[in-house]
Each structure stands twice: as C-alpha cells, then as structure tokens.
Amino acid sequence: MNCLLCGQTIKGELTFSSLFLLKYDCSYLCLACASSFEKIGEKYCPSCMKIGLSTQCQDCKLWCKEGVRVDHKAIFTYNQAMKDFFSRYKFDGDFLLRKVFASVLAEELKKYRGYQFVSIPLSPRKIA
Structure with a gap:
C-alpha cells in the first residue's frame, strides 16, 4: 500500500489477531506524513481549542462579551x-483522503451519539 x-510505500504488519479476526488494521499514511499532524494536547482554550492555554483565550472572551x-x-x-x-x-476532490482520519x-x-450533525457548504453554489 502507498501513503x-x-x-x-507502506509496509503492512500482519499479526495473528488480524488473521484470526479477519481484521486488517492498516494505516493510510507513512510515518513521516502521520507525524506531521499534531494532536491537540492538554492545554487549550476550552471554547475554541486554541493550543497553549488552560483558560478561555482573549478572542473567545471578546466573542462572549458580544453574546456569541x-x-x-x-x-x-x-x-x-x-x-x-x-x-x-x-478543493482538489481527492476522495481517497476520507480514509485518513476515518477511524479517529x-x-x-x-x-456525541445524541447529537445531530449538519453539513455547512462553503458557498451557496455548493448547496445543490
């Protein structure tokens, strides 16, 4: 498989459990590409997820003051x-990339099982 x-080229790892359970756990990214994505750590603004803070950031405080x-x-x-x-x-329509973060x-x-999700199009042209 390729990244x-x-x-x-990505080398898949075949394990006993993958054979026994017929479940192949594959990655769609090489280690270099996968490591370029940074997970948000423990310190972040609780409202907007801006990293490096443990309390609400100034932008969110301003929005809150405006009633948003x-x-x-x-x-x-x-x-x-x-x-x-x-x-x-x-924008390029690389549909295969949907697999990259699917499991995450x-x-x-x-x-969020009880929530309802709504897609928001980029522009009115994209609605149809």
Whole structure:
C-alpha cells in the first residue's frame, strides 16, 4: 500500500489477531506524513481549542462579551499539514483522503451519539 499523501510505500504488519479476526488494521499514511499532524494536547482554550492555554483565550472572551457562544471541538491543530490535507480533500476532490482520519473521527464521534450533525457548504453554489 502507498501513503495517500506522499505516495511512499507502506509496509503492512500482519499479526495473528488480524488473521484470526479477519481484521486488517492498516494505516493510510507513512510515518513521516502521520507525524506531521499534531494532536491537540492538554492545554487549550476550552471554547475554541486554541493550543497553549488552560483558560478561555482573549478572542473567545471578546466573542462572549458580544453574546456569541464559541464551542468548537478539534482533535488536531490547524497546521500547514492540515491545511494541505484539506486543500487536497475539499478543493482538489481527492476522495481517497476520507480514509485518513476515518477511524479517529469515528472514535471521537462516539461522544456525541445524541447529537445531530449538519453539513455547512462553503458557498451557496455548493448547496445543490
């Protein structure tokens, strides 16, 4: 299998459990590409997930003063690797990239079973 971002060959690891359970646990990224995505650590703004803070950031305090509730959830920082990923996925239409974060998102979404999710298009043209 090849890395979906850089094309480098990825060697899969075959284990007894993968054979026994018929469940192959594969990665869609090489180690170099996977390590370019930064998970948000323990210190972040509880409203917008901005890293490096343990209390609400100044931007969120300002929004709160204006009567706007900010309650964003993020797993990864929006660094250059994530910007490039979204550019390829959303604007270039690289549909295979949907697999990259599928298992991470599935695990995270378990916390929100009772919620209803709404897609928000980039522009009115994208609605149809």
